[in-house]
Amino acid sequence: MTGYFKLDGRSIPFQPGQTIIQAAADADVYIPHLCYHPDFTPHGSCKLCSVQVNGRICSACTFPASDGLEVLSETSDLNARRQKITQMLFVEGNHFCPYCEKSGNCQLQAVAYHVKMLDSHFPHFFPQRPLDATHPDVLLDYDRCIFCALCVRASQEADGKNVFALSGRNINKHLIINSESGTLKDSDIAAEDKAVEVCPTGALLRRGQAYKTPIGQRQYDHQDIEQVSLQQEKAHDV
Amino acid sequence: MSKKIRIATTSLAGCFGCHMSFLDIDERLTQLAEAVEFNRSPITDIKQCSACDIGLIEGGVCNADNVHVLREFRDQCKMLVAVGACAINGGLPAMRNEVPLEECLTEAYIDGIGIENPVIPNDPELPLLLNKVHPIHEIVTIDYFLPGCPPSADEFWAFLSDIIAGQEPVLATELIHFD
Ligand code: SF4
Numbered sequence: 001m002t003g004y005f006k007l008d009g010r011s012i013p014f015q016p017g018q019t020i021i022q023a024a025a026d027a028d029v030y031i032p033h034l035c036y037h038p039d040f041t042p043h044g045s046c047k048l049c050s051v052q053v054n055g056r057i058c059s060a061c062t063f064p065a066s067d068g069l070e071v072l073s074e075t076s077d078l079n080a081r082r083q084k085i086t087q088m089l090f091v092e093g094n095h096f097c098p099y100c101e102k103s104g105n106c107q108l109q110a111v112a113y114h115v116k117m118l119d120s121h122f123p124h125f126f127p128q129r130p131l132d133a134t135h136p137d138v139l140l141d142y143d144r145c146i147f148c149a150l151c152v153r154a155s156q157e158a159d160g161k162n163v164f165a166l167s168g169r170n171i172n173k174h175l176i177i178n179s180e181s182g183t184l185k186d187s188d189i190a191a192e193d194k195a196v197e198v199c200p201t202g203a204l205l206r207r208g209q210a211y212k213t214p215i216g217q218r219q220y221d222h223q224d225i226e227q228v229s230l231q232q233e234k235a236h237d238v
Numbered sequence: 239m240s241k242k243i244r245i246a247t248t249s250l251a252g253c254f255g256c257h258m259s260f261l262d263i264d265e266r267l268t269q270l271a272e273a274v275e276f277n278r279s280p281i282t283d284i285k286q287c288s289a290c291d292i293g294l295i296e297g298g299v300c301n302a303d304n305v306h307v308l309r310e311f312r313d314q315c316k317m318l319v320a321v322g323a324c325a326i327n328g329g330l331p332a333m334r335n336e337v338p339l340e341e342c343l344t345e346a347y348i349d350g351i352g353i354e355n356p357v358i359p360n361d362p363e364l365p366l367l368l369n370k371v372h373p374i375h376e377i378v379t380i381d382y383f384l385p386g387c388p389p390s391a392d393e394f395w396a397f398l399s400d401i402i403a404g405q406e407p408v409l410a411t412e413l414i415h416f417d
């Protein structure tokens with residue numbers, strides 16, 4: 001089905017099979033997201049892309065576009081919810097940005113800037129999570145994992161491997177590695193894998209890159225994730 | 239001359255980097271001096287906070303004295319501001335939260351490399367350490383936040399200019415940084 005839906009009062013055309021977030025991106029409208037990536041099956045887990053569809057809150061990355069929908073995205077209520085969701089992602093893990101290699105290139109941090117998050121609001125969990133430094137080329141810092149499952153999907157769908165999975169529920173949810181020892185060194189991971197590249201946070205890192213680009217000159221240091229994301233979507237479509 | 243805005247500042251479990259960055263407003267300090275006066279602060283060496291308009295807190299809370307000072311600031315300041323990563327989320331000192339306190343002390347004072355006369359300091363003058371380092375919003379109500387490690391001089395200035403102009407402070411997105 002093709003047609004139009006209304007997004008914050010603007011008429012947005014869509015192609016058959018598109019979700020709200022895809023049609024919006026094609027029309028140059030950014031809807032904040034973290035677990036969505038145009039190359040992979042949507043996961044609908046982070047809820048950052050929450051929009052109001054005909055009065056109900058839904059995930060724009062999984063909701064199919066259809067003719068005549070009334071969608072709201074940039075409302076103060078939804079933006080306040082997005083800020084709270086981002087704050088929850090921060091307090092649930094251990095995010096010490098000043099010492100994180102990914103700082104300035106991190107989508108979680110960039111989304112926080114975009115939703116004008118100044119503080120973490122909630123009490124911090126300070127969970128005890130391990131660090132997997134067993135692999136010579138790839139590092140996994142579980143402290144920074146937000147369980148978006150992008151690495152899980154990229155490993156399966158792009159790399160033709162099956163290195164990662166999410167295990168457990170609720171507060172016990174965690175990322176696991178498909179290898180005998182449960183560590184990266186015995187897995188099929190390689191530094192060039194899409195799984196490493198797509199991680200939106202500093203959880204999965206290619207080693208030896210650290211400070212090649214100095215802090216202050218990184219992707220989101222002077223550019224809002226809204227612009228970066230829309231440019232990437234354009235490049236992706238080409 | 240209208241009444242000057244009274245500001246108090248302190249560093250709890252911080253590194254004074256935020257204070258240094260504050261001083262980086264450079265020549266704008268003269269403009270600031272016309273509009274504000276400093277109460278308790280490392281800048282004045284006043285040791286006790288009296289009634290203030292603004293309290294700027296650098297650093298999180300890692301010991302009993304930090305809690306005491308933070309409460310004193312909350313009692314005396316109309317607007318309390320968490321300045322920098324450590325005040326906002328514990329920052330680098332909070333990295334010890336993943337290690338039990340006893341292990342931290344043992345490593346630092348008993349088992350560490352090159353330690354002579356190994357003993358964990360317990361002078362009664364030393365404030366007792368808390369089991370974990372906490373962001374200050376977990377102890378008292380905070381009215382505003384200046385993120386950054388440290389917040390840039392421009393960020394301090396944007397905040398202070400709004401305050402001096404009698405406006406509600408609003409940080410432009412490009413001034414928001416967590417590193
Ligand atoms: S992963 Fe992102 S949000 Fe987390 S510490 Fe690193 S830069 Fe900060």
Ligand code: SF4
Nearest residue numbers: 145146148149151199
């Ligand atoms: S490691 Fe990265 S990509 Fe994988 S689930 Fe965690 S945050 Fe997402």
Ligand code: FES
Nearest residue numbers: 033046047049061
């Ligand atoms: S981007 Fe839609 S739920 Fe995460």
